Amino acid sequence: MEFLFLLPEESAETVNLSCIIVSYNNSTPLRNCLESIYHTLREISFEVIIVDNSQNDSGMLSLKESYPQVQLIQNTQNVGFAKANNQAVRSAKGETLLFLNPDTILTDQAIEKMVAFLKSNADVGALGPKVLNEDGSLQYSCRRFPTLMTGFFNRYSLLSKWFPDNPYTVNYLMKDFSHDENREVDWLSGCCLMVPRAVFEKVNGFDEQYFLFNEDIDLCRTISQSGYKVIYFPSAEITHYVNTSNSKVPVAIIIKRHQGMKHYYGKHYAKNPLAKIIVNFAITLRCLSQLAFNLFKETPTRDTFK
The missing domain is CATH 3.90.550.10 (Spore Coat Polysaccharide Biosynthesis Protein SpsA; Chain A)
Incomplete structure (x- = not known):
């Protein structure tokens, strides 16, 4: 269009x-x-x-x-x-x-x-520009294009928090330069x-x-x-000022985010029908897991998602 x-x-x-x-x-x-x-x-x-x-x-x-x-x-x-x-x-x-x-x-x-x-x-x-956190530390605002592994090793994922120097996170967030x-x-x-x-x-x-x-x-x-x-x-x-609270995220936001992922991969990568099926399945699993974790988060006093 x-x-x-x-x-x-x-x-x-x-x-x-x-x-x-x-x-x-x-x-x-x-x-x-x-x-x-x-x-x-x-x-x-x-x-x-x-x-x-x-x-x-x-x-x-x-x-x-x-x-x-x-x-x-x-x-x-x-x-x-x-x-x-x-x-x-x-x-x-x-x-x-x-x-x-x-x-x-x-x-x-x-x-x-x-x-x-x-x-x-x-x-x-x-x-x-260079983007800084509230405490003056670097916020990784320039990145390499996401791959399938990015779904598991992105900026906010548990795997990235547990293993911050793993090669997938380092590559995606471009932590390999100053x-x-x-x-x-x-x-x-x-x-x-x-x-x-x-x-x-x-x-x-x-x-x-x-x-x-x-x-x-x-x-x-x-x-x-x-x-x-x-x-x-x-x-x-x-x-x-990134919101880092453990508040519950509206279900619609989680779903729409993953719909966006499917659209992105379908638009730019999925020329192979089998690959498209695998990617969509992986994104669906990620969406379901986030919806499950979301159940145990605190209910926010006000939606602040933009």
Whole structure:
């Protein structure tokens, strides 16, 4: 399916950067994110577009009052992360697009450095900063493309926690280099991902078959297949506050995540029917195991999944 990402007809005016944030019951961390945006971006023209996929986040009204210049798109239902981002791009006026999670904090000049790098490197189609945890430690935000083993040795899996230096985890998370130098990589985390608008349009944006998770992997792969580089850029740094609680995850989120995995492998790998059956079976087993473990987790006081 082909999508059109055109500038709004009512205004031909463009800005250097469109900051796009999809929120789902995330108004509390979003306030800190917005504060960091308006505090750190000084040398470029920009706009902020928020797509609210929740229908009962009372904090959004207060945010709109505090930041009236923000464009807020209120959805009547949760349409998912990929579709909401595409929705925002259709309203955006930026020459460059910055996709941000609401639980990120920008540091001084980080985004302006990224914009300048893209302008000086026309062959780059996606750019991501060094991402830090709340305690200042490195968050592995650039990775190699997932394989079947990644389902068992990913960033949050028990096997990776028990055996952090196993070869599968080291390879997938790219723990085999210092993360202090520019490097062409397979894919970058969507928590802070910068893409030239022209490139985003060329690849038809995010694949809306993904509801949540995997869409950043797919986008980077499509950008790479279109002849552009995907670059990890540690000269720019941000902080990403990842939720590490042991709270119960909504069942629908677990199921949709694994449906996304099936879509990704079917789209990019499964040319062999037998291999497709094996992969789908393995993903189904992983989904069932996570649903089982989820039964023993604490019930959250509020959904905070974006």
